[in-house]
Amino acid sequence: MSYLFQPIKLRDLLVPNRVWVSPMCQYSAVDGVPNDWHLVHLGQFATGGAGLVMAEATAVVPEGRISPADTGLWNDEQVAAWQRITGFLRAQGAVPAVQLAHAGRKASTAVPWEGKESVPESEGGWPTVSSTDQPFGSLAKPRALRTEEVAELPERFAQAARRAEAAGFDVVELHFAHGYLAHQFYSPLVNDRTDRYGGSFDNRVRLLLEITEAVRRVWPDGRPLLARISATDWVEGGWTGDDSVRLARLLAERGVDLVDTSSGGAVPDAHVPVRPGYQVPFARQIRTEAGVPTGAVGLITAPEQAEEIVASGSADAVLLGRALLRDPHWPLHAADRLGAGDRWPKQYERARLA
Secondary structure, eight states: OOOOTSOOOETEEEEEEEEEEEEOOOOOOOOBOOHHHHHHHHHHHHHTSSSEEEEEESSSSSSGGGSOOOOOOOHHHHHHHHHHHHHHHHHTTOOEEEEEEEOOOGGGGGOOTTTOBBOOGGOOOOOOSSSOOOOOOTTTOOOOOHHHHTHHHHHHHHHHHHHHHHHTTSSSEEOOTTTSSSHHHHHHOOOOOSSSSSSSSSHHTTTHHHHHHHHHSSSSTTTEEEEEEEOOOOOTTTOOOOHHHHHHHHHHHOOOOEEEEEEEOTTOOOOOOOTTTTTTTHHHHHHHHHOOOEESSOOOOOOHHHHHHTTTSOSSEEESSSHHOOTHHHHHHHHTTTTTOOOOGGGGGGGGGO
8 A cells, every 4th residue: 555645635625645746936927827838737747647736836916926927816817717727637636726925025036047136127027025124135125014014915815815716726825935925024034023023933923824814714614725834944043843833833723734844945045955855854843743734845756755754654745846847747657666556547548667
């Protein structure tokens, strides 16, 4: 029996296996509208056997995009475009999911193959906002959000969640990681506020909890809500694994069903010890100490490695990124290697190795 290819039930939703697609920005949308690239990009993972296919970081407001080419869920045109994609994913037996995001001071940047620096307003960029007025590295200086503006953000996420439901997604993930807006609030390395959203741990996580509560109120009770966090800043004096355990408990109390455990991104000078499975210990710590289901992500490349992560209780699912870009049919090949049954599309059976 393969643990990796056992189904997992979250609320009323049964996900057919524990191999999930990590959200990966494609920088290929126009005005936030996904297109044929997104259909083929995400669709290949569904035909390749992934149990859950998560769309990229999708902005809840235009100014929340990482780049002008990011997808969004702030209008009906975007909803209609996503419906075509979610319909295809579901028809292949995969669960369609979307990550809702706001990039904060990391917004309005060029797409990676054009340098990733800030895009000036004269070239289609926009002013950025954050918990602070301090920039991230060489990016443009943000404006610190006023207290009343911060208090409006949860409703922006809730509105996007309503659109996600209309668009056909079965799972929503809140992007609270990688140095984007929510992380800019909870990381003590970034948040220098003196209002009710700054200072103490409780104040710094307040926005995350308010967003979670607002989304859970509108997201159907039978559908799962996930949250991706950066479990450590990898910098002395920054956010830690113990902080993440505490946060995971608070998120679970407010209706988060699984914590997608990543790390880093708050500051540009962190030294991250990248190696195979380097973030898995944080997923295990949260799962064990907070009693919350977790997903593990980061340099998970081999079927046996992924199987061990789930079988050992380190995480409840693995989220793959680059491994799936290299081989969109990774789950099918892994299932064969692990003796885990048959999910090959009929159209592809002739290519299956004996």
